[in-house]
Amino acid sequence: MSDNQSLSELYLTGSLPPEIGVTQLPQTLKMLSLAVSKLEHDPMPDLGKLPNLNILRLFARSYLGKEMTCQSKGFPALRVLKLWMLEELEKWTVPEDSMPLLRELEIRCCENLRETDGWQRLSSSLKELILTNMPPTLVKDINKREEWDKVRITVNTWDFDPLPLDTAKA
Structure with missing residues (x-):
């Protein structure tokens, strides 16, 4: 897949075979969506290298791990990041020099996300933060921080049907 240098948008649904991991994605990608990929290893270090x-x-269920860590100087062109229904995610770390152009961040139904390290620094470039069905302690922490004052923050609480059980996992 990495040889396809004319590909700019990719939406993958379903498990990725080990031989086609995120390291095999074309460097030309401008938009990437993953759903039900069941990645067990943190994809952020490799995805952050896509220039x-x-x-x-x-x-x-695109990522099944508990921790996600962006690399220093990762995601140099990223403007929009959406993290939806990453059920196992508990901790997300973003170094100060990662995602320098991020404008929109949406985190939806990552109900176990309790620990964030460094992503508050994103507030210097961020214009919009959308939190849907997130832990109240996380929302409260963001709302009380002064560095988020210039960011439009939207907090939603919506009812969603639960995801079907993952029978392949059981």
Whole structure:
């Protein structure tokens, strides 16, 4: 897949075979969406190396790990990041020099996300933060920080049907 240098947008649904991991993605990608990929290893270090990536959407069960860590100087062109229904995610770390152009961050139904390290620094470039069905302690922490004053923050509480059980996992 990495040889396809004309590919700029990719939406993958379903498990990625080990031989086609995120390291095999074309460097030309500008938009990437993953859903039900069941990645067990943190994809952020490799995805952060995609030099043209503007939009990254990690949807339901795209990543099954508990921790996600962006690398220093990662995601140089990223403007939109959406993290939806990453059920196991507990901790997300973002170094100060990662995602320098991020404008929109949406985190939806990552109900175990309790520990964030460094992503508050994103507030210098961020214009919009959308939190949907997130832990109240996380929302409260963000709302009380002065560095988020210039960011439009939207907090939603919506009712969603639960995701079907993952029978392949059981």
